[in-house]
Amino acid sequence: MTDQLTALDRATARRFVDEHIAPFADAWDRAGAVPEEALTRIGEAGLWAPFLPPRLGGSGTDMVTLGAIHEEVGRGCSSVRSLLTVHTMLAWALRRWGSEAQRDRWGPELAAGRVLGAFCLSEPGAGSDTSGITTTARLDGGAWVVDGVKKWITGGQRADLFLVFARGPAATVALLVPRATPGVTVTPIDDMLGTRASMLAEVSFDGVRLGPDALLGPSGFASGMVLTGTLDLGRYSVAAGSVGIIQACLDACADYTSRRRVGGTPLGELPLIQAKVSDMVTDVRAARLLLAEAGRLKDAGDEATLMATWVAKYFASTAAARHASEAVQIHGANGCGTGYPVARYYRDAKVMEIIEGSNEIQRTTIAGEAYRRQVP
Structure with a gap:
C-alpha cells in the first residue's frame, strides 16, 4: 500500500x-x-x-x-x-x-x-450563510453541548465523523462530532436532481454532549477558517469535478458520433456536431489550466489562490452545464434515457452551478475583486 x-x-x-x-x-x-x-x-x-x-x-x-x-x-x-x-x-x-x-x-x-467525514455548515432556511447559523454550542461544566439542525449534508447518511459549525458563547466554533454520539440523528434526503448517490442527509443535534477535545482550533476562529480555508478547498474540488464532467461529455460524444450514422454519414462528420465537440475540447483544456493555476498557488501558499479558485469553479461549472446540455442534444432521444450516461452528466452538472458558491455569488465575488484592484 x-x-x-x-x-x-x-x-x-x-x-x-x-x-x-x-x-x-x-x-x-x-x-x-x-x-x-x-x-x-x-x-x-x-x-x-x-x-x-x-x-x-x-x-x-x-x-x-x-x-x-x-x-x-x-x-x-x-x-x-x-x-x-x-x-x-x-x-x-x-x-x-x-x-x-x-x-x-x-x-x-x-x-x-x-x-x-462530512462537513456540516448548511442549515434549513440559511443555506451556507455563516451569519445565519442557528445551531448552538454552549459550555456546560467543561463540556460542549450542541443543539440544532444541519441540512443538505453530503455523505451525511454514511459519515462517521461530522465537522459541525455552531454559534458558540462568543463566536462561531467548529466541533468534531462522532456520529455515534448520543443525540445525533441522521435523516436521509432522497430523490435529488443530481449527485443522487452522494447520500445527502439532514443531521440533527439534540443536547449532544462533547468533551473539550471536540473543539477544532481556537474558540472564535471558525468563521475565518470557513471563509478562507475549508470552503476554498471544497470549491477547488468542485471545480475539479466540473472539469471531469466536461471531459466525460467529450468522451461520450466523440464515441457516440463516431458510431452513430444519419443517412449513412457518421454524426461526427457533420459541421454542427464538430463545432460542439471542438468547444468541449477547448473548454476542458481551459478549465483544466485554471484549476492547475489555483492548485499551484495553493502549493505556494499564495493567498491569490482564493480568487483563482473562484474563477476556476465559475468557469468549469458553467462550462460543464453548457456541455452536458449539448451532450444530451447530440445523443438525441438516447440522451434522455438511461442507456447513456449523458443524462446523469446533465443532472450532475446543474448541481455544480449551485454548490460551494452559486454562479451568482461567484460572479459578484469575481467582479468585486476586479473593482478592488482599481482602488489606488
Whole structure:
C-alpha cells in the first residue's frame, strides 16, 4: 500500500476510476448510494485523503495532483467525487487546525477511509450563510453541548465523523462530532436532481454532549477558517469535478458520433456536431489550466489562490452545464434515457452551478475583486 500511495497521480487515479467507478456510476445513481465495497476500495487505493502526510497515513500529495485526482473521479462519478470533497474538507481542516492529539486520533482513520467525514455548515432556511447559523454550542461544566439542525449534508447518511459549525458563547466554533454520539440523528434526503448517490442527509443535534477535545482550533476562529480555508478547498474540488464532467461529455460524444450514422454519414462528420465537440475540447483544456493555476498557488501558499479558485469553479461549472446540455442534444432521444450516461452528466452538472458558491455569488465575488484592484 505504501508504494501505491507514493505513486498516486492522475494516471493511477484514471485507471482506478475506469475499473472501479465509471462502469457502476449509473447503477449507483439509480440506487441513490455508493455501496460499502466501493467505499472500501477507494480507501485501499489511497484516494480519501492523499494530501495528509505519511505520518498520518497519507502520501503528502500536492494540491495540483489532488485536483487532477478529483477531476478523474468526477469524470467517472460526481457522487463519489462529492463524497471525496466533504471528506477532504474535514481532513484538511484537521491537518491545518487540529491539535496533535486530534490529528493522531483521526488522521490515520480518515486517510484509510475507516472513518468517513462530512462537513456540516448548511442549515434549513440559511443555506451556507455563516451569519445565519442557528445551531448552538454552549459550555456546560467543561463540556460542549450542541443543539440544532444541519441540512443538505453530503455523505451525511454514511459519515462517521461530522465537522459541525455552531454559534458558540462568543463566536462561531467548529466541533468534531462522532456520529455515534448520543443525540445525533441522521435523516436521509432522497430523490435529488443530481449527485443522487452522494447520500445527502439532514443531521440533527439534540443536547449532544462533547468533551473539550471536540473543539477544532481556537474558540472564535471558525468563521475565518470557513471563509478562507475549508470552503476554498471544497470549491477547488468542485471545480475539479466540473472539469471531469466536461471531459466525460467529450468522451461520450466523440464515441457516440463516431458510431452513430444519419443517412449513412457518421454524426461526427457533420459541421454542427464538430463545432460542439471542438468547444468541449477547448473548454476542458481551459478549465483544466485554471484549476492547475489555483492548485499551484495553493502549493505556494499564495493567498491569490482564493480568487483563482473562484474563477476556476465559475468557469468549469458553467462550462460543464453548457456541455452536458449539448451532450444530451447530440445523443438525441438516447440522451434522455438511461442507456447513456449523458443524462446523469446533465443532472450532475446543474448541481455544480449551485454548490460551494452559486454562479451568482461567484460572479459578484469575481467582479468585486476586479473593482478592488482599481482602488489606488
